[in-house]
Structure formats: C-alpha cells, structure tokens
Amino acid sequence: MIVQHNIMALNSYNRLGTNNNAVQKNLEKLSSGYRINRAGDDAAGLAISEKMRAQITGLERAQLNAKDGISLVQTAEGALTEVHSMLNRLVELGVESANGIYQATDRDKIQAEVNQITEEIDRISKSTNFNGIKLLDGSLGSSTANVDGGSAITATQTDATQAQYVGANAVLNGVTFASLTKGDVLTVTVNTRINGTDSAQTFSLTYNPDKHTQLSDLQDALNAQIKEAFGADFKVTDNTQVLTFEAKEAGADKAIVSGMSWTVKNYNDSASGVVVATGSTSMTETKGVDAYTTVSGFDGGATALTKTSSSADVEKNTLTINGQKFVMVKDKDAAANVNKIDSGINVIVAKDLDQAAADIEKATGIKVAVDGNNLKVFAPKGAASGGAGLTLQVGDTADSFNKVTVSVDNMSSAGLGVNGLTVTDQGIAADSITRVKSAIEKVSVNRGRLGALQNRLEHTLNNLATTTENMTNAESRIRDTDMAQEMMAFTKNNVLVQAAQSMLAQANQQPQQVLQLLR
Numbered sequence: 001m002i003v004q005h006n007i008m009a010l011n012s013y014n015r016l017g018t019n020n021n022a023v024q025k026n027l028e029k030l031s032s033g034y035r036i037n038r039a040g041d042d043a044a045g046l047a048i049s050e051k052m053r054a055q056i057t058g059l060e061r062a063q064l065n066a067k068d069g070i071s072l073v074q075t076a077e078g079a080l081t082e083v084h085s086m087l088n089r090l091v092e093l094g095v096e097s098a099n100g101i102y103q104a105t106d107r108d109k110i111q112a113e114v115n116q117i118t119e120e121i122d123r124i125s126k127s128t129n130f131n132g133i134k135l136l137d138g139s140l141g142s143s144t145a146n147v148d149g150g151s152a153i154t155a156t157q158t159d160a161t162q163a164q165y166v167g168a169n170a171v172l173n174g175v176t177f178a179s180l181t182k183g184d185v186l187t188v189t190v191n192t193r194i195n196g197t198d199s200a201q202t203f204s205l206t207y208n209p210d211k212h213t214q215l216s217d218l219q220d221a222l223n224a225q226i227k228e229a230f231g232a233d234f235k236v237t238d239n240t241q242v243l244t245f246e247a248k249e250a251g252a253d254k255a256i257v258s259g260m261s262w263t264v265k266n267y268n269d270s271a272s273g274v275v276v277a278t279g280s281t282s283m284t285e286t287k288g289v290d291a292y293t294t295v296s297g298f299d300g301g302a303t304a305l306t307k308t309s310s311s312a313d314v315e316k317n318t319l320t321i322n323g324q325k326f327v328m329v330k331d332k333d334a335a336a337n338v339n340k341i342d343s344g345i346n347v348i349v350a351k352d353l354d355q356a357a358a359d360i361e362k363a364t365g366i367k368v369a370v371d372g373n374n375l376k377v378f379a380p381k382g383a384a385s386g387g388a389g390l391t392l393q394v395g396d397t398a399d400s401f402n403k404v405t406v407s408v409d410n411m412s413s414a415g416l417g418v419n420g421l422t423v424t425d426q427g428i429a430a431d432s433i434t435r436v437k438s439a440i441e442k443v444s445v446n447r448g449r450l451g452a453l454q455n456r457l458e459h460t461l462n463n464l465a466t467t468t469e470n471m472t473n474a475e476s477r478i479r480d481t482d483m484a485q486e487m488m489a490f491t492k493n494n495v496l497v498q499a500a501q502s503m504l505a506q507a508n509q510q511p512q513q514v515l516q517l518l519r
Contacts, residue, residue: 009507016500019493026490029481036479045478052475058396059468066461069392076135076408077450079128084443086117090436097429107424118413125412138410140390321364328356365419394460
C-alpha cells in the first residue's frame, strides 16, 4: 500500500475527463444538428460535404436563372404575338388595296394605316426589353444578312443593245478583320444578275489567330472561291487597303462576266488569321462596320428604255433592295414606258443621283448615299451584323452544356422586310402581300423558337430541382446529426460521467486505509 500516489483516483479522474469530453461533443452535435462541426469531427466528410454544398448552392441559383429565362422568353414572345396580329392586318390592307374598285385617294387612306402599323412594329422592336436588355431589335440575333435582313442588293445596268454582258461592281460587306476574335466567321454573299438570271454565292472566312495568314494568301483564297463560284479567273490588286478582284478576259464564253469586279474593303493591313471555310452556305454572325453595297451604272442613262418593249430589257436596268425593284429615268416618257412594261417596278424620275438616293431611302428606310457616280446602300443597324445572343447560365459549372442561348432575330419593320411598304398602287399592293407573308413566316419561326426554348427551360428547371433534392439528401447524410443515435450516445456518456465521479470519490478514500495499520 502506498500513499504518495493514488493510482486508482488518477485512473478514475482520467476516465471522468474522457467521459466529460464525449458528453461535450454529444451536446454540441445535439444543439447544432450537425454531425460535423469542425474538420476534426470528420476531415474527409467535411471536404466532401463542402464540395456538395457548393454544387447545391449553384444548382439553386441555376433554378432561379432558368425561371428568369422563362420570364424573358415569355416577354419576347408576348410582344411578337402583337407583331403577328399587326402583320395579319397588313395582309388584309394589302389585299384590300389590290382590289380594283378603289381610287388613289382610297389607297392613300389605306397607306396611312400601313405606315402607322409599321411604325408601331418599330416601336415594339425598340422598346421590348427585360431588365433593360432589348429583345427584338436584333441585338440577340444569331444570323445576319447583307441588307435589311432579307434579299441582298442586286444591280444591273446595260443598254438594251448590249445584253451580252453586265458591267457591275459590288463592294462586299465592309469588314475590319482586326475586330474579329477567334472562331468568328465572316460571311460574304455576292448577288448579281447576268442576262436576267440571278446568281448568288456565299463565301465564309473564319478568323483563327493561331494560324497567321499572309495578305497574299487571303487574296489567293478569295480568288479561288470566286473562280469556283462564277467560273472565271480574276486579277487581284491591292491598293490602300482595298482588295479588288477583276475578271480577266477568257474567251467568248466568258464574255458575260467581262468587266465585273468584286471588292473587299477595310481588311486591315495585318490580315492575319483569315482563312476560307469552303463549302459553307449558311449565313452566320458577321463582325463589321459600315456594311454597304456599292451600285454603279444606276444613273438613269439607259435612254433605250423609252424605245424598248421588252421586260427583260427593263430588268437589266433595275436595282433590287429587299424585294423592291427600282429603275431610275430622267423623263416622264421613260417612266410611263416602264410602267406599261412592268407595273411592279418603282420608277424614279430624278435629275441626278442625289435625288434618286433620297427617293430610294424614303421608300425603303435604308440609308443610301452618293459616292461619285455610284450609290452606296448601307445595311441598317441591327441587320448588318447580328448579336451573339443572350446566354443563360442553367448549371453549377462553366461548361458549355450548362449554358442556353436565347436568340431572337431583328423584329423591326426593316428586319422583317416590311419597311417602306407601299399599297398606293394596285400592282405594288399585290406584291406587298407576298412581302408581309414572308414577314409573318419570320415571326412564326422566331415565336416557335422561343416556345421551344421555354419548354426546354421548364424541363431544365424540373431536372435542376430533382438534382438539388438528391444532392441535398446526400450531403445531409454526411453532415447532419442522427438525433436518436446521438441521444443514445449522450445518455450513455452522461451515465459514465456520473459513475466516474462516484468512483473518483471512492478512490480518494482508499489511502485512509493506511491509518488502520498505524493503530
């Protein structure tokens, strides 16, 4: 027996401390509801649960994003519903004006309503927005066209006695290649009419900064594309940042393209990274500035029109913008003769190109400027280059599959091709019906796209909710306290604390037994 050290009391004391610590942890878990309150509770479990928490938080935010996206789509689609209604009214007015029982004054009144409707279409396209983001002005568009979102400009000009060839210039969309970023595609469409036959070709240029292309390579690539498209060799010249492709003489069978040239302007000196994507026929996003087409030979000098009776001869002297045909003459006799041949052509009686440009701009709503002896027809804003669309983040990662793009084309009157719609003439009114129905189809396509997108977002929302539920359940099993199990542990540890306290008291009494030996 010893008195210097009470080993039994020391052992009871250690057990009491251990049991107290266990009770403390039990109380902490029971009071917080969490099995893991610090890394020491379960280091691996903590790391896994925190990663799950981040995913759950992202999924919950993605659900809100999807709901916002549905609201945005509904806003755009609701506005297009009214645009559809107005276009249907335009069809009705066009059919009404095409009826032969109306006088000019009657059609003027119909035209007044047509003008109001197209202005309202423009107002809706400009004002419809979601959180300040405009939805229908073309900024969310994914496609582009040379002019006005519709038919590109075509220009032909020959005298009636020179029908064997067409001398024309077309400036391809003025594009600053330096503004392109990797993966951007520049699409250029050349439209022309040779001997009354339409010919259109599309060239796609893809910018890739990983590969540096010399200017001469760009010239050769474009030349090869044009040669393949039109079956003619071209001479390439470079002067003050203008690439000109001029047709070479190649025998009698090539005479129909003699004198024709295409020009690419504003390509920038560097021109690095521009390659030709062969086989592309689709119109894609174009990054450019001041997109325009230059029209030459449209100066009213075709006096042969006053003597000819052939519609083909008239066709050779027309300028077509978005389906509207224009012929410029300098006297009323020529105008009357053209009207007899083809009442569907807009005849402009003008003393010079300035007056002609003003009349065309008024009729089409498209900016037209005079450049020497040529006309420059500018693509309107929102039609020359489409936007990249609005991207919705509908997942918890930055992967592309967690992004949904909302795309709406330009729904203005210009984008729909109904700007400058004229019903003051019976023949023109009949032509307007086709234009409006084409616009209705475009709105239908966009509404269908929005409806499909809304359905997709609703499915996305359901999937996000299910995934969030399952992830939360998994995270809960790792992180949360099983209250019943923890109460059992608490009760056990609490009893052990009381027992240890009792045993410590008993152990402290053991040294007193030594006194019995001293008596």
